[in-house]
Amino acid sequence: MRILLADSEATTRLGEAIAPLLSVGDAVLLYGPLGMGKSTLARGLIRAMTRPDEDVPSPTFTLVQFYPSDPPVAHFDLYRLSRPEEAFEIGLDEALDEGAAVIEWPERLGDDPGAVLGPDILTIVLSEDGEGRLATVSGVGAWEARMMDLNV
Numbered sequence: 001m002r003i004l005l006a007d008s009e010a011t012t013r014l015g016e017a018i019a020p021l022l023s024v025g026d027a028v029l030l031y032g033p034l035g036m037g038k039s040t041l042a043r044g045l046i047r048a049m050t051r052p053d054e055d056v057p058s059p060t061f062t063l064v065q066f067y068p069s070d071p072p073v074a075h076f077d078l079y080r081l082s083r084p085e086e087a088f089e090i091g092l093d094e095a096l097d098e099g100a101a102v103i104e105w106p107e108r109l110g111d112d113p114g115a116v117l118g119p120d121i122l123t124i125v126l127s128e129d130g131e132g133r134l135a136t137v138s139g140v141g142a143w144e145a146r147m148m149d150l151n152v
Contacts, residue, residue, distance in 0.1 A: 003152055005126075005133040011037040014135055015044025017152045018122065022049070022100040023142065024071045027117040029106040032126030037133055038104045041124065042075050045102060049073050058104075064090050072099030078108035084116070092117075114140065122147075 005011045018028065028045070030038040043056040049069035056065070058077060065075045074095035078087055087109055095101045096118055106113045114121055119141035127134050139147045 001137045001147060001150070003135040003137060004129060005037065005135055007132060008037060008040050011040045011126075011133060011135075012044030014124075014152050015041040015046075016048040017150055019045045019048035021146045021149055022071060022073065023120070024099055025096050025118050025120055026100040026143070027096060027106075027113075027121045028100070028102045029113060029117075029121060029123045030102065030104045030126070031106065031124065036126035036128070038126060039077075041126070041135075042102045042104065046073055046075060064092075064095075066091075066095070069099075074099065074101045076101055076103045078103060078105040081105075081108045084108065084110045087116075 003014060005014060030041060032038055039058040046056045046067055047054045050067050054067070056075070063077060063080065067073050067075070074091070076087065076092060081087060092101060109116055120143055121141060122137070122139045122143045125136040137147065
């Protein structure tokens with residue numbers, strides 16, 4: 001599925017549309033170069049799950065932020081990792097056992113992130129499209145069916 005995102009508000013709305021579809025064990029993988037809107041999308045998703053004024057900083061330096069919601073959601077920024085194993089040292093497996101995970105820079109998990117994340121993965125690749133962005137969205141596992149309910 002390809003979704004045109006005209007501005008940051010449209011990127012936020014995509015995150016908001018994904019939020020009610022999340023279940024325990026889900027991983028949302030956000031790909032794209034710096035400045036493509038990965039943190040904006042994650043912020044929209046997390047605020048839709050918590051509260052509209054939730055402080056949602058980019059976890060670039062802390063690597064992970066945990067948010068109580070239903071299900072609980074964790075926001076990972078793996079940019080600074082040097083080894084895939086480090087993601088589990090900071091709680092990725094626990095986050096997926098107890099809730100959902102939004103993961104920026106999932107390529108730091110190795111060539112096949114799906115091999116370590118479980119069966120239910122939503123992948124979003126953000127790229128430039130003129131003045132806006134293009135989100136290429138795909139899902140495996142339970143996300144294959146849930147994508148039909150994605151209203152953006």
